[in-house]
Amino acid sequence: MxxxxxxxxxxxxxxxxxxxxxxxxxxxxxxxxxxxxxxxxxxxxxxxxxxxxxxxxxxxxxxxxxxxxxxxxxxxxxxxxxxxxxxxxxxxxxxxxxxxxxxxxxxxxxxxxxxxxxxxxxxxxxALIGLDAVTAAAEGVIASVRMVTRKPVKGLLGAPYVVANKIDLEALTEATKIFEGTARDGAKGFPANVNVAAALALAGIGPDRTTLEIWADPKLDRNTHRIEVEADSASFSMAIANVPSENPKTGRxxxxxxxxxxxxxxxxxxxxx
Incomplete structure (x- = not known):
């Protein structure tokens, strides 16, 4: 009440x-x-x-x-x-x-x-775990934050980066890295897919120092994210596999x-x- x-x-x-x-x-x-x-x-x-x-x-x-x-x-x-x-x-x-x-x-x-x-x-x-830990670590000194995102192919279809680089996702037969760069560039190229990377960057050391990899995997049925953080207070890694919602770009x-x-x-x- x-x-x-x-x-x-x-x-x-x-x-x-x-x-x-x-x-x-x-x-x-x-x-x-x-x-x-x-x-x-x-x-x-x-x-x-x-x-x-x-x-x-x-x-x-x-x-x-x-x-x-x-x-x-x-x-x-x-x-x-x-x-x-x-x-x-x-x-x-x-x-x-x-x-x-x-x-x-x-x-x-x-x-x-x-x-x-x-x-x-x-x-x-x-869709991300561990933002509390990253936010707390940012009160000290964070040396690096790295995120690796793996998604089913249908969750990446139509992304501006995929279209601009003419990546034929539907032709993939195995997990393929389609992007590596900063969280800022990832957010521009995949605006509907990697809001988690932007949130991670804002909680930690910013979008230009947070690094991101995006993999398309035709064998996956879940959106997976792995985070690795090195800081003066702790070193930690986290992983989550999210069940997609009715919109394959977003987890339930x-x-x-x-x-x-x-x-x-x-x-x-x-x-x-």
Whole structure:
């Protein structure tokens, strides 16, 4: 139950793909101190029976109108429209929960706008483990951070880097490294695939010092990530194999991570850094 006297915060969701849909359903079932007021969808004229099944139907609004009816926005949309979702909220001292972490690297002034106006951008752990450890290590000195991502072929199809370099993913018969470089370049070339690398970079030593490899593997059925960190406080490695959601570019755990973050906002006990 919310703390006595605590104001209920209004939440809007931008995008109702596999992640947004699960977050919407969780809010409808109930998260202390939060209420779902609005959603924005790509095609507002398309029938949305999932909205009719909710106990309380939110408004369906254009992205530009979400800020007027909500205190928190959860961005579950294509990276290209990140700015139009986040800026109105942080410019008015509100919170934006961002999943397109890679897009923050090319819209970094949003962080400054949030700082100037008392807003906040929160990036969930998403499909990555160990961000708490990396964040803690960054309070000391981190020498290196390396991430190796392996994905099924269908999860990489259509990525700008793949298209620009004419990589025939469907012709692959074995695991093949298709990219090696910085997290910043990886986020540009794979905007829908490696938000985890951007989140890792932002938690640690930045997008230009965090190194990334991306492998396409026709034999995989899960998105896998391995992280290796060398710091003055600890040396550690972590690995996770995420079950893809209905969108092969995204793991099922990503939506659960957003829900966990929202629960923490008003929880009497918070675990983790």
């Amino acid at each position: 919310p703390v006595a006297g605590q104001r209920t915060q209004r939440v809007a969701i931008a995008g109702l793909g596999p992640i947004g849909l699960k977050v919407m359903q969780a809010l409808d079932r109930g998260i202390d101190g939060l209420t779902l007021t609005a959603v924005a969808v790509g095609n507002p004229d398309r029938p949305r029976p999932e909205l009719d099944r909710l106990s309380r139907r939110p408004q369906v609004l254009p992205v530009a109108e979400l800020e007027s009816v909500a205190d928190i926005v959860v961005e579950c949309a294509p990276a290209a429209i990140l700015r139009s979702i986040v800026e109105p909220f942080v410019a008015r001292g509100k919170m934006a929960v961002v999943l397109s972490a890679g897009a923050l690297l090319t819209n970094w002034d949003l962080v400054e706008i949030a700082k100037k106006n008392g807003g906040q951008i929160a990036v969930p752990t998403g 755990i990503t939506a659960l991570s957003v829900i966990a973050l929202l629960r923490k906002l008003n929880a009497p006990l918070r675990m983790g850094t």
